[in-house]
């Protein structure tokens with residue numbers, strides 16, 4: 001993890017998104033407002049416990065794969081809470097889409113609101129609520145919000161043009177104002193104490209980094225306790241739209257200059 005300070009704002013930069021936990025653990029049970037292509041809402045240690053349980057079943061050490069997976073994940077979480085393993089050791093077994101669940105289950109973070117480009121119809125994680133989904137909100141600690149288009153589009157079915165527009169408008173006021181009011185509708189006071197978290201793969205077109213109106217983005221920067229940025233260089237290349245040449249370093253430079261302008 002790299003720490004840089006720009007006009008007094010602390011920014012923690014990591015390669016793999018789960019490494020932001022190294023910065024989040026220093027906060028005082030803050031909320032997280034996250035911008036990401038993906039929702040990153042898989043259960044903590046899902047990958048680790050799946051394969052570990054799989055090998056135990058194959059070698060005859062246990063016969064209930066699902067139950068063993070649950071036990072193994074709980075075990076890791078307890079080990080962290082009892083200070084038997086460090087956050088770096090946690091990250092050795094955590095994937096880059098399993099950190100949100102870990103953060104709320106360990107009480108490191110209060111509530112996470114993710115504005116993502118990619119939407120899920122449902123989630124098997126009981127801590128996750130999908131805004132605009134089928135189920136009612138029941139104080140879930142992780143909220144996914146993945147609008148298919150920008151507010152105000154009147155098309156009956158959002159199409160390819162909408163997908164481009166949604167990407168181009170990633171940090172425009174019209175998109176972020178909507179997301180901010182959604183977050184507040186779930187948790188009043190959400191923005192009293194929060195971390196602004198950005199995955200570089202949220203930026204999928206050159207236009208997305210050069211908004212016309214981004215006062216809300218600047219406000220989100222300015223009023224955050226601190227900022228975490230995940231470079232995720234491979235995801236940036238996979239998620240960017242056809243013809244877009246953005247890479248993590250360019251996105252990071254763009255973000256730093258916006259932080260500089262916002263905190264002047």
Ligand SMILES: [Zn+2]
Pocket residue numbers: 148149150153154155157158159162
């Ligand atoms: Zn549309």
